[in-house]
Amino acid sequence: MTVPEISLNSGFNIPQLGYGVFKVDAADTERSVLDALEAGYRHIDTAAIYGNEEGVGRALAASGIARDELYVTTKLWNNRQAGDEPDKAIAESLGKLGLDHVDLYLVHWPTPERGAFVHAWQRLVAFRDQGLARSVGVSNFLIPHLEAIGRESDVRPAVNQIELHPAYQQRELTDWCAQRGIAIEAWGPLGQGKYPLLEEPAIVAAAAAHGKSAAQVVLRWHIQEGRIVFPKSTNPDRIRENIDIFDFELSADDMAAISALDVPGGAGRVGSHPLDVN
Numbered sequence: 001m002t003v004p005e006i007s008l009n010s011g012f013n014i015p016q017l018g019y020g021v022f023k024v025d026a027a028d029t030e031r032s033v034l035d036a037l038e039a040g041y042r043h044i045d046t047a048a049i050y051g052n053e054e055g056v057g058r059a060l061a062a063s064g065i066a067r068d069e070l071y072v073t074t075k076l077w078n079n080r081q082a083g084d085e086p087d088k089a090i091a092e093s094l095g096k097l098g099l100d101h102v103d104l105y106l107v108h109w110p111t112p113e114r115g116a117f118v119h120a121w122q123r124l125v126a127f128r129d130q131g132l133a134r135s136v137g138v139s140n141f142l143i144p145h146l147e148a149i150g151r152e153s154d155v156r157p158a159v160n161q162i163e164l165h166p167a168y169q170q171r172e173l174t175d176w177c178a179q180r181g182i183a184i185e186a187w188g189p190l191g192q193g194k195y196p197l198l199e200e201p202a203i204v205a206a207a208a209a210h211g212k213s214a215a216q217v218v219l220r221w222h223i224q225e226g227r228i229v230f231p232k233s234t235n236p237d238r239i240r241e242n243i244d245i246f247d248f249e250l251s252a253d254d255m256a257a258i259s260a261l262d263v264p265g266g267a268g269r270v271g272s273h274p275l276d277v278n
Contacts, residue, residue, distance in 0.1 A: 028055075
């Protein structure tokens, strides 16, 4: 299984589809990541707050896959943004992962009430320069947050990882990032099962037309939109199904019909608002 790669503004490539371990129980993480690696995934997305970096690390070590064939992302949590906390946090994450560097390190949330996200970004740039992270980026940043770090740093984030699924497409933000060479990663790409996305007639029709599942159609829509996506499942069959999306292509009509599912005014959000997470 060959997953396409996207070129980042950092000069490195990132596999366009990965395996996410959000809310994967620490006890199940090693097995689930090994299942994903066996299915062909080489991009693993975790975070300090998930509490499962050690399980990811054990799976990476047990897999026998060469380090340069793997792409590992983790994230700086909200209460580690100030002072020398980012330095301590990345050291802890690398220790748990059993790695000397990650491929991508993200500021997890802007946490505007803490007022430290610009400092955190500056530390991430230093980590990149030190070789602790090949690329650095942000997660859940809105345009004002991106503008704020842009005023204090000439390094643009390689990615912005945001909630994005057919009912909540954040077009203003994604267009702004695209114009500045910031790649978009979609978290919750299937809406986290919080609304009947997979029953939408446009998706059901496309699935029938291509002989694929509704979930595969939505993931393919993300891929053709140029986003990086990492669905999460602990079911081995579903893990394999989610990566089996590179042998078909949605038509322009399919794409338009799914894009038309965006709910006006941002009312399709199913996760937390970035201004509310501190």
